[in-house]
Amino acid sequence: MIYFDQAASSFPKPKEVAEAVAEAINEYGANPGRGGHTLANKAAAKIYDTRVKLANFFGLHNPRHVIFTQNATAALNQGILGLSLESGDHIITTSYEHNSVRRPLEYLKRVKGIEITYIEPTSNGEINFEQLEYSIKPTTKLLIVTHGSNLTGAIIPIEKLGAIAKKKNLIFMVDASQTAGILPINMTEMGIDLLAFAGHKGLMGPQGTGALLVNNNIELKPIVTGGTGRQSEQIEQPSELPERLESGTLNTPGIVGLLEGLKFIEKTGLDQIFKHEQTLTEVCLTGLNKIEGVRIYGPDIASNRLAVISFNIEGIDSQEVAMILDQHYQIAVRAGLHCSPLAHQSIGTVEIGGTLRASFGIYNTLEEVEKFVQAIEEIRAGYLI
Incomplete structure (x- = not known):
């Protein structure tokens, strides 16, 4: 085939990815962060190693601000729905967006009464920056764009958009599902506040993996609450990252597979x-x-x-x-x-x-x-x- x-x-995966997944399942398949025994500690250490690798790879200063999700859709939903947006707030995005961006935005429009402006890039991915700046209102809170179109392959100039977002004091969120592992991305240098991506595409990891990277102390409300392995005596979700946004058992085999995918990309x-x-x-x-x-x-x-x-x-x-x-x-x-x-x-x-x-x-x-x-x-x- x-x-x-x-x-x-992405398919096939590097053999190291499959080997790491099998090793996690067969040799230390315990619950990370849910016990102090040797196997749980090894699983937790592998997950932290992946946080560090992702943070370094994408120019994020704090590895604890790497939030693991099951895919890019979950990461985008957490980033969009986790913001404190209210009726009348305004969001700018593009017509190139995947439904993983459009549907959460349209949900907020229906439920909260936010306003949305869709900017249409050219076929080459170029954006009219004057039109974009003209679209920014006093109520504009978020600029969210895909880095690369999953339909045409057009690349969006996120570095220039990040500069505009910073100048206008907007939160800048990027969907890097098609570009993570393909194009260089540095959150700090590009002014990216929230970066979402799948682990199973260009990053060569297993399906069932993704992440949301949170920069510049952006405050997000968890859209899923539950067990976090820490501060179990509290009724409320912990306030610290990553626990605040990571409820339930993490996909340890998938995450260690993602770690090997990252190593393969760095080596290649x-x-x-x-x-x-x-x-x-x-x-x-x-x-x-x-x-x-x-x-x-x-x-x-x-x-x-x-x-x-x-x-x-x-x-x-x-x-x-x-x-x-x-x-x-x-x-x-x-x-x-x-x-x-x-x-x-x-x-x-x-x-x-x-x-x-x-x-x-x-x-x-x-x-x-x-x-x-x-x-x-x-x-x-x-x-x-």
């Missing part, structure tokens, strides 16, 4: 990972552009972009193409709206059911890309007969 659905979840190097994926993307775009009837959406081939390509074949349903690729060519891609309906509205593909999306990772090869382009050419030719 050729796996071109890396934007949904972000530059090397990005260059490899960029090469695959350029070859694929060049090949697809030569096929009559193929329409590609998103940044042009000369742009700095992620290894995510969305396209359609004229007159052929994207779901049908995905099924043919899977069953006849053993190529895994994704078709549909990709949980990003606003982004599809921006590129005009909602009414036709979305797009076909191919996304590449560090383990994909040029030979696989060439087979994929040939498969698309054959499918297109087959429908012309």
Whole structure:
């Protein structure tokens, strides 16, 4: 099977990741922070090592402000719903956002009466900064953006947005689900207050892992309360991080797998990972552009972009193409709206059911890309007969 659905979840994983998960389950599968015995302490130490590694990797000063979640969706919900937003408060975001951002925001709009402004980036991910600053009101509290589109691969200039947020005294939150482990991110240098990401995509960790990193003493209310292993005599949730935002038993096997994923990325190097994926993307775009009837959406081939390509074949349903690729060519891609309906509205593909999306990772090869382009050419030719 050729796996071109890396934007949904990276596969395969480094062997060290699987080995670490198995070791945690087989050798120290105790409950971290819930006991003083040797196995519980070893599990807790591994989790703390991962906090330190993530904090260093993303430019966060305090590793105790690394909050583990089960995925990026949980991290985004905690960051958005945990803020003390009230009726009349204003939030600015983009039309590129995943439903993991849009739905919590729209929930706050319905329940609390907040206002939302959706800024529409260009196909290359560029933002009209004058329009953005014009949209900022005295009631604006939060600017939240994706770092990279899961639909088109466009990269959003978060460093410039962070500077604007700081100048205007806004909380700046970034969804790095598509860029963590692919592009360099430094929260302190980029002015990021809250950073959310999945562990199972570019960071090469197991599914069931994610994190919310909290910078600059941002106060968040927990959206889940319960056992924390500390201060059990208190009725209220502890006030200190990470316990305040981490209720219940953590996913120790997943987190230690994530630690090995991070080590793999550091060993390989972000530059090397990005260059490899960029090469695959350029070859694929060049090949697809030569096929009559193929329409590609998103940044042009000369742009700095992620290894995510969305396209359609004229007159052929994207779901049908995905099924043919899977069953006849053993190529895994994704078709549909990709949980990003606003982004599809921006590129005009909602009414036709979305797009076909191919996304590449560090383990994909040029030979696989060439087979994929040939498969698309054959499918297109087959429908012309």
